[in-house]
Amino acid sequence: MGLYEFFYEYFIRPIQENQGYNPVNTVVYAIILGIAVLLLYKMLKRMEIRVDGRFFKALVPYIVLGPLMRSMTDVGVLPRTYLTVSPGGYFVIAAFAIASLYIVWRHCPGEKLYPLYQDFGWVLVGGLLFLLVINLDKVSFNWEVFKYFIPALVIAEGAVWMLAKKVPVIADNSVLFYTHFYDATTTFIGIQFFGYWEQHVLARWLIDTFGTAAIMYLEKFLILLPVVWILDRWMADEDPDLINFVKLTVFILGFGPGTRNLLIMLMGG
Missing domain, CATH: 1.20.5 (Single alpha-helices involved in coiled-coils or other helix-helix interfaces)
Structure with a gap:
């Protein structure tokens, strides 16, 4: 397989045929995101813009x-x-x-x-x-989405609220947990009740394995908890702007997909 065929197979065709992500492009995009975060952080420091x-x-x-x-x-x-x-x-x-x-x-x-x-x-x-x-x-607006979304969101965010009372690192980063549980809720509702499917490799595998999109809550929790623990405990001596910028990126990675999912469901996409 030549370079063009490789790029087409793993990066172009998945978009043309709406196949979602695969292990190859997932890793590449993750690396690009990591590099972009560091470069943007350095750019903000040069511009003397505080995060x-x-x-x-x-x-x-x-x-x-x-x-x-x-x-x-x-x-x-x-x-x-x-x-x-x-x-x-x-x-x-x-x-x-x-x-x-x-x-x-x-x-x-x-x-x-x-x-x-x-x-x-x-x-x-x-x-x-x-x-x-x-x-x-x-x-084609579908307001029925709210019938499922609002109760599920209240339960999910209530769980975060209770966890924040028991676990200090969750309390310190409650906005991130609220945001990613909001994202998990949109995924759960879309797949469980409206026939949508998951594009990301790991999440798709977990949903197929466990037979329910509710597993997204556990996935979010198990990924987010060590991330904030590392940022707040192991990297406590790093530049606060770097920590804040990484957390801002994590917030966007939850809010963006969650809002996209909700809007797509509401607009009948």
């Missing part, structure tokens, strides 16, 4: 862009291409977010950076929402 509440608030619209674009692609509002589905779509959003941040920083450094960067992000979200509104004929 704090102000930065997170300004980043919110860009976090929303990814799942909104993906869900609009699945319902046919946007064309299905490598640049509109994952992971290509997230590369595009990341490029917009980074380029916007750099441009705003170059022209408005200091305190003015955050609100201007946030406003530009909301303009992009507004553009996508405008496209959605003028193409509502392609959307």
Whole structure:
């Protein structure tokens, strides 16, 4: 198998035929994500931008862009291409977010950076929402999703709340656990009640093995717990901005897919 055939087999065809992820592209994308996190962290340090509440608030619209674009692609509002589905779509959003941040920083450094960067992000979200509104004929809203989603979410987040009372490291990172249990809930509801399927390799194997998408809660917990333990205990002496940026990445990896799943179900994708 030549280089082109290898790339086509493991990276292009899965997107063309909607096959989901495979072990090869999963590992490659994970490596790319790790490298990107380190490079972006160094970029923020050079720009003297702290990874704090102000930065997170300004980043919110860009976090929303990814799942909104993906869900609009699945319902046919946007064309299905490598640049509109994952992971290509997230590369595009990341490029917009980074380029916007750099441009705003170059022209408005200091305190003015955050609100201007946030406003530009909301303009992009507004553009996508405008496209959605003028193409509502392609959307078949399914409000029945909430009948299953809300009770399951209350139970899942209640479990996190109880665990946070007993385990300090969970209490210190409760937002991450709430976010990833929200993601697990959207996966569980979509697969268990609406006939969707899981794209990720490990999660797909676990669901097939145990026969229920409820296993996603355990998977999320068993992956997230050691991650936050390492960040808070083993890496306690590292730069707080690095720890915060890694946690921000973990948050996005839960909020983005979870919101995408919910929007796709609601819009009948």
